[in-house]
Structures are given as C-alpha cells and as structure tokens.
Amino acid sequence: MTLFMDVHTIEGGVAEADVAGAHQADLATQSAHGVNYIRYWVDEQAGKIFCLVEAPDADAANTVHREAHGLVADEIYPVHEHS
Amino acid sequence: MTLFMDVHTIEGGVAEADVAGAHQADLATQSAHGVNYIRYWVDEQAGKIFCLVEAPDADAANTVHREAHGLVADEIYPVHEHS
Numbered sequence: 001m002t003l004f005m006d007v008h009t010i011e012g013g014v015a016e017a018d019v020a021g022a023h024q025a026d027l028a029t030q031s032a033h034g035v036n037y038i039r040y041w042v043d044e045q046a047g048k049i050f051c052l053v054e055a056p057d058a059d060a061a062n063t064v065h066r067e068a069h070g071l072v073a074d075e076i077y078p079v080h081e082h083s
Numbered sequence: 084m085t086l087f088m089d090v091h092t093i094e095g096g097v098a099e100a101d102v103a104g105a106h107q108a109d110l111a112t113q114s115a116h117g118v119n120y121i122r123y124w125v126d127e128q129a130g131k132i133f134c135l136v137e138a139p140d141a142d143a144a145n146t147v148h149r150e151a152h153g154l155v156a157d158e159i160y161p162v163h164e165h166s
Contacts, residue, residue: 003124005124005126005133007090016163019165020165023165039164039166040164040165040166041086041088041135041160041162041163041164041165042162042163043088043160043162046160048088048160048162050088050133050162052124077124077126077129078126079124079125079126079131079133080099080124080125081123081124082099082102082103082106082122082123082124082125083121083123
C-alpha cells in the first residue's frame with residue numbers, strides 16, 4: 001500500500017457537512033478497492049479539501065471517490081509522513 | 084490557535100533529508116512565535132510538501148518557516164480536521 005495526499009479545489013467554497021457526507025460514502029465504498037481514507041482537512045471558504053489515503057495506487061483512491069460521490073481529486077501525490 | 088495546512092511546491096523535486104533538516108529548524112524556531120508544526124508529508128519527485136501546523140495566524144506560521152530556513156509555503160489554508 002502507498003500513502004497518498006489528494007487535493008480537491010472546489011470553486012466557490014464547500015460546506016463541511018457536504019464533505020462529511022461524501023467521506024461517509026467513501027468509507028462505505030472503499031473496502032472493495034482495498035483503499036483506506038484515513039483523515040481529511042477542509043477549508044470551507046477556499047473550497048480546499050485534503051484527503052490522506054492509503055491505497056494500492058492512485059487510480060484505486062480516485063475510483064472510490066468517483067463511485068462514492070463523483071468528486072474525484074484535482075491532484076494526488078504519493079507521500080511519506082513525518083513529524 | 085488555528086489549524087492550518089500549508090503547501091510547498093518546489094520546481095524539480097525535493098529531497099526528504101533536506102525537508103527533515105528544514106523541519107528541525109522549524110521546531111527550534113517555532114516556540115518564540117507560538118507555533119506548532121505537527122506533521123508533514125513529502126512527495127520528493129513532485130517537490131510537494133504539506134505541513135500541518137497550529138498557529139495564532141497564517142503569518143506566524145510563515146514567519147517560522149522564513150526565519151528557520153527561508154522556505155515559506157506557496158499556499159496556506161485554515162482547516163478543520165476530520166476522520
């Protein structure tokens with residue numbers, strides 16, 4: 001599995017409640033694709049969403065978004081996490 | 084305090100060891116500004132770095148980067164975290 005950070009940019013902003021609903025749909029869809037959406041961060045005003053996700057590859061992560069709610073990320077990066 | 088996600092985009096990529104060094108410099112600089120760099124994610128090839136940081140405001144977070152190593156983020160967003 002690889003860790004990815006994806007980035008959604010939604011013109012005009014986004015509501016946290018809508019993102020929460022989309023995330024629940026991801027959680028209900030992901031196991032069939034071996035994907036695990038771990039955590040996400042939202043800036044409502046800027047319409048920015050960052051999703052931290054483990055997946056076999058970027059396509060699998062995008063497929064879950066597409067099947068769950070259609071909001072595929074604009075960018076996705078394989079990352080290493082450090083603190 | 085506010086939680087921020089910042090985004091660095093470095094043309095030509097970046098080495099994890101360099102980012103680790105910069106992060107250590109942040110940790111040594113941040114307390115004077117009431118900032119806490121929590122975690123970061125790196126895509127070496129794309130030259131992308133995402134930093135999760137608590138700060139009084141975005142300027143304080145940027146000031147720590149500027150003073151510590153000069154690599155100020157290209158983007159910074161106040162975010163709410165969910166899982």
